[in-house]
Amino acid sequence: DAGVTQSPTHLIKTRGQQVTLRCSPISGHKSVSWYQQVLGQGPQFIFQYYEKEERGRGNFPDRFSARQFPNYSSELNVNALLLGDSALYLCASSLTGRYEAFFGQGTRLTVV
Amino acid sequence: KNQVEQSPQSLIILEGKNCTLQCNYTVSPFSNLRWYKQDTGRGPVSLTIMTFSENTKSNGRYTATLDADTKQSSLHITASQLSDSASYICVVSAGEYGNKLVFGAGTILRVKS
Numbered sequence: 001d002a003g004v005t006q007s008p009t010h011l012i013k014t015r016g017q018q019v020t021l022r023c024s025p026i027s028g029h030k031s032v033s034w035y036q037q038v039l040g041q042g043p044q045f046i047f048q049y050y051e052k053e054e055r056g057r058g059n060f061p062d063r064f065s066a067r068q069f070p071n072y073s074s075e076l077n078v079n080a081l082l083l084g085d086s087a088l089y090l091c092a093s094s095l096t097g098r099y100e101a102f103f104g105q106g107t108r109l110t111v112v
Numbered sequence: 113k114n115q116v117e118q119s120p121q122s123l124i125i126l127e128g129k130n131c132t133l134q135c136n137y138t139v140s141p142f143s144n145l146r147w148y149k150q151d152t153g154r155g156p157v158s159l160t161i162m163t164f165s166e167n168t169k170s171n172g173r174y175t176a177t178l179d180a181d182t183k184q185s186s187l188h189i190t191a192s193q194l195s196d197s198a199s200y201i202c203v204v205s206a207g208e209y210g211n212k213l214v215f216g217a218g219t220i221l222r223v224k225s
Binding site: 100104108 | 157
């Protein structure tokens, strides 16, 4: 069984650019959540989607947006990148979003 | 404000020894508490998950406890191995759907021979 897959694994962008990160949940899971993990800190909640609807949003600026597709995969978009956006971006999938969450390996974004 | 605090920040122990990691939380409404293990640069891997009514849960050499009254949890690792070296993160789920995960900063454990 494939776990949660994220792409790309690594990414380097320039300040001001836009980036799209992708996540495919475990088959059968309908909930996808996104987290930002800055080096040395715990992950911070960005968004959660369930059945293609936004169920929760963390304290992030409007430059961050996400969506979930009919096949339950998800994209996280970040516009007007700042140096501070450099982080490991984690995607987690779960059946409903309430209990067990399985994380992908993450996308390491570096903004220069 | 929803917060999860962990202690110690880091810990070094000898292989074969036991250790206990602590977690205090102020999260409402509380849904469940989880412990994750995270290797550097990789996604967290779940160790245990406990709901309000559960006091203890084990997963091999890992045993987690939860005191919902004092809002404290601990993770006990027995007979540590070199492969236990990682960051251990306490996570409390909150929000209307129990879907908003609030992460602690983690305890960095290093097991040396």
